[in-house]
Structure formats: C-alpha cells, structure tokens
Amino acid sequence: GAVVSQHPSRVICKSGTSVKIECxxxxxxxxxxxxxxxxxxxxxxxxxxxxxxxxATYEQGVEKDKFLINHASLTLSTLTVTSAHPEDSSFYICxxxxxxxxxxxxxxxxxxxxxxx
Amino acid sequence: xxKVVQSPLSLVVHEGDTVTLNCSYEVTNFRSLLWYKxxxxxxxxxxxxxSSGIEKKSGRLSSILDKKELFSILNxxxxxxxxxxxxxxxxxxxxxxxxxxxQGTRLTINP
Numbered sequence: 001g002a003v004v005s006q007h008p009s010r011v012i013c014k015s016g017t018s019v020k021i022e023c024x025x026x027x028x029x030x031x032x033x034x035x036x037x038x039x040x041x042x043x044x045x046x047x048x049x050x051x052x053x054x055x056a057t058y059e060q061g062v063e064k065d066k067f068l069i070n071h072a073s074l075t076l077s078t079l080t081v082t083s084a085h086p087e088d089s090s091f092y093i094c095x096x097x098x099x100x101x102x103x104x105x106x107x108x109x110x111x112x113x114x115x116x117x
Numbered sequence: 118x119x120k121v122v123q124s125p126l127s128l129v130v131h132e133g134d135t136v137t138l139n140c141s142y143e144v145t146n147f148r149s150l151l152w153y154k155x156x157x158x159x160x161x162x163x164x165x166x167x168s169s170g171i172e173k174k175s176g177r178l179s180s181i182l183d184k185k186e187l188f189s190i191l192n193x194x195x196x197x198x199x200x201x202x203x204x205x206x207x208x209x210x211x212x213x214x215x216x217x218x219x220q221g222t223r224l225t226i227n228p
Contacts, residue, residue: 004159032214043205043221044160049214093159097214104214108159 002028004096006109013084013116020080021112023094029074030096034106035067038091050077084116119144121208123219131227134196138222140206141188150189151216152180153205160205163191196226 003026013019023033031052036044048069049057056069066088068080077096081088091113095106120143130136142150149167153160164173166182166189173180177196182189193200203223207216 034215041203041223043203044216044218046215046217095216104209105162105165106214106216108161110158 002096002098002105002107004094004107004109006092006094006112008112009110010113011115013114015085015116016083018080018082019084019114020078021092021094021114023077023079023096023109025075025096025098025107028096028098030077030098031074032097033071033077034095034097035069035077035079036093036095038093038111040091044093047079081114084114086116089114089116119208119210119217121206121217121219123204123206123222125222126220127223127225129225129227130196132196132198134226135192135194136196136224138191138193138204138206138224139188140191140219142206142208142217142219143187144208144210144217146211147184147187148209148211150182151207151209152189152191153207155203155205155221156201163204193224198226198228200224201226 005024007022033050035047038044047062050069050071052071058064071077091111093111094109122141124139151165152163164180169184177194180191203221205221206219
C-alpha cells in the first residue's frame, strides 16, 4: 500500500534555532502534500498545501516566513520551522495525495513531535 | 467558510457497548466525507462516503452519510479496549484535494 514517512519522528531544539522536517512518499509520487499541526487532544489543523514545483498555499493565519515549505520532488516535501519558539512545540503531520482509478486518497505520515525549549 | 463539527467531543463507555459518533458539515460543493481513527500517531483511514444512504461496513464499524441533512454517523458495535482512539471526520470539496477536519471525538473504552 501507499506509505508516507516523516523524519525525524521526534526533535528537541532550542529557542531561536530552525528545524527541518521531511515528508516522503515511499512508493508513489505525490504532486500534492499537506502539512498539519495538531495540539494535544485536538484535531488536525491544516497549515499549508505543498505543490511540487511551485509555491505552497498557506491557510489563513499561518505565517509563511515562519513555516517554510519546499516540495522539490514528487516524493519529498520539507517543512522548516524557522526561529522556533516554545509555542511552536506541537505534533506536525504530513499527508501525500495519491490519485488512483478509484479516486484521490490522502495517506498520512507518522508525525513529528517538535519540542522547543 | 467550510466547517465540520463532531459530537460528542469525548465519550467514555464500557467494553461491549455500542457507540455512535456524529459528524455534521457545512461546505460549498461537497465531494466526500472521510472517517479516520487516530491512536498514538498518524490517522488511519476507515471509510470514504460520497453517496447518501449507502452504509459502509468493516467488521464492527459502519458508517452512513445523509447529504440532505449534511451529516454522517460512525457506529461501533461490541466495543473493545482497542477501539479507544480519537475518531476524526473530514470533508473534501469539489476542485480541491485538502481535507477539512472536525475537532475529533475522543473515545475511551473501559474494560
């Protein structure tokens, strides 16, 4: 089946540093990937849509200069949290879209837990 | 603005009970409604519903969509402790691939 990986699964960084999270579709190509953020005991909040070869589309209220997204290939999207602060601590999940004969499905990565100290 | 509302937000039952989770939506140009189960990590896909009145079943889980009243339910019968999770409902609209999620229902099954 379709598998999406994320790396790292867990990261702790100091305030003011930048952190890069990778999202890969392992056995399929994804022209579109999505980045979500999830706070404890809350639902997934869509941050941005990552389009291969073009600029990401950010949801309202998400700072594009803070959360840099690069979708350089059909199997890789990266999210960089720049100048991280403790309030950026969260669970970040990506998903990749697979277009098939039975329709379009999204497959989720296992998530990355970011802790900013 | 597209909106998905789930209820209840939290539910605690005993093993063996039957539960019904609700999801209502207000979106422009509805395409499909999806149910996911989330335990510790990523959500796992349960059902995708596009047509009204057709029940989808997988073991003890079933779901149905009502496009006239704009809601869906997810039923779990003979619940087990392994059913404890957050259940997420999401909607897609025509012309877009993104999912709009509800707040989720946190289900706890006590032995």
